[in-house]
Amino acid sequence: MYSNIKVSDLIPMIEEEKMVLIDVRSPSEYNDFSITGSVNIPFFSDAERAEVGTLYKQVSVEAAKERGLEIISAKLPEFVRQFQQIKGEKTVFCWRGGMRSKTTATLLDLMNVHVHRLEGGIREYRKWVMGQLDRQESPFPVYFLNGLTGTGKTRILKRLQEEGYPVMDLEGMANHKGSIFGHIGAEPHNQKTFDALFVQQMRKLQNAPYMLVEAESNRIGKVVVPPFLSDLKDHSVQLIIDMPMEQRIQEILEDYNPWEHQQQCMEAFQRIKSRIHTPVAKQIEEDLQTGQFASAVRLLLENYYDSRYEHTGLQYDETKKKVLHVEDIDEAVRVIKETISQVNEKELLANQRF
Template identity: 40%
Template sequence: MSTIDVKTVSLDDLIYEDEILIDVRSPAEFAEYRLPGAVNIPLFSNEERAKIGTIYKQKSREEAIEVGLSIYAPKLPVFFKKVKELKEENPNKRIVVYCWRGGMRSKSVTGTLGLVGIDCYQLEGGIRSFRKNVQESLAKEVTKERDYLVVAGHTGTRKTEILHVLKEKGYPVLDLEELAGHRGSLFGQIGLEPKSQKQFEYELVTRLHQLKDSPYLIIEAESKRIGHIVLPDFIIEGKEKGRRIELEHPFWSRVEHIYQTYQPQKYGEQVKEALQLIRKYLSHDLKVELEDLLEQGDYKLIVARLLEHYYDPKYSHAASTYKTNATVIEFDDIHTAVVQLRSYIDHYFGER
């Protein structure tokens, strides 16, 4: 297979909206991280890839290639059909095939498709070259001088909702929870699909590029981790140095907002799993009460007790460590909060 002559294209030459990007890695690799708009037509299943890798390590490269070919060959008609359909649906787009390093998987596919009359290209360096670009972009971001506006507040103060409104109005919002696919607590992934670190960093770089000319960024006050995602140091430093808004929303309005956001009637099992994880941080009496409330299905009161005895004290302690004072915005409805916040932003960072 090493003698196959294929056409290649570099990452810098890609115009993503004009390409049919075919990712031939396993479904698990694709799920973790992929090029924008890519379609997964895997050469091997997760199990097949693991099997070939084991043979490569324990026996030899040659034997791994033989096994790989024996698995790939029967799939070729189906593979060919899928690629042909994609091309028929997008006749003016170029087909670009990639794997992890621009190695044998993508080269074999590109060469084989060429032999059966489908014009396509192999991406030089594979998705690893894309990953390298992301890391270089993050490194450059460290050197940029930007101000930060940090929107803080107790759990349930509708910070994310307010940021979404500001973003729609054109403000430079960096929605870290949206990029992470996680809300940042033990309950944070309920109803969402958490991103991998690699996918998060790609989407972060994409958003930062969109905001490259903005002298400031608006972020939510996050800890170092959002679920399994670790935030870059420059964002944490920006948070610590930035101007801070403290949102204050009535307690029972917060309870209602959390209840509507997490939809415990729909995601009951996930809520129960999260409650099990948080148990070790709670007092014995609170554990007993929550168990009773869970049995009764009284999720709103569960939310209220967790806010009162766990999340609010935890937040207050964290807020006490800030070295700068916050500007407080009290509100009953989103419109009031947005109006006050926009007035603050326009005063300190300039009108839009």
């Protein structure tokens, strides 16, 4: 007989990679939001789910169950085979821990394939995530990586993360670069996925001595950053990257590859065109149309992004600012590591005096 498992008991097993999660919802449900790391073995396809749902609403519960049984019976051998191929302990879940996961677990048990079934389904997992966010606060100092557009802040953080530094990559979690052009070349995550990834990373970093995070606005694309993190910006150290204009332009071109997304760049520009002085806006538009992307980026930085940053990005306590003058990403990574080391040493010495 299959066994039920609560979210609170499942989370440690997920974090220790001792459990394989299997989402039996339809592909579209899975693509919208699922538990990180889960695989999708759908009980119904999207079309089948719509058909059964229509019968449930318009005919009767019994009619829906009968049609559902017909559908799953026809593909049962392959459905079970997919589970048999997955090694290790397994937990299945659907939306509410209802019919799809119950039926799946029962059928697998008949075939001697033992699985757990998540009580309450992914809806219960979502409640757990929101509960974590409601109680969330930073247990350690936070260093905010700041600077003008194009200073490679996300690339710097990724480099530091690869070297084992405790990093919270907000843009990576949102799958959005944070600007009006930030969705280009990506499929931005929704709020549910962002929240789950945020909580997951915070739990990984809970024993870290500090955290590095980019100084984002309260919103990245369509997702909203947890309020506690936004509040921390006013009281935390700001590592402000100062990089030459030419290098910033190059960073943006390498990051966005506008020659591969010319039409999307033009469409995104139309959303801010009215905020730029008309002759300049006309020149940017021409540059984008003719492929003069370096010129377009320079004009956007000089006439839009830099002025916006001066109004909003540097409104911090002067005693918390540390301006880092660097030539490129490599130097930025090195200087940040040195700066953090120096700050931590000073704090350690200060604490030893008492």
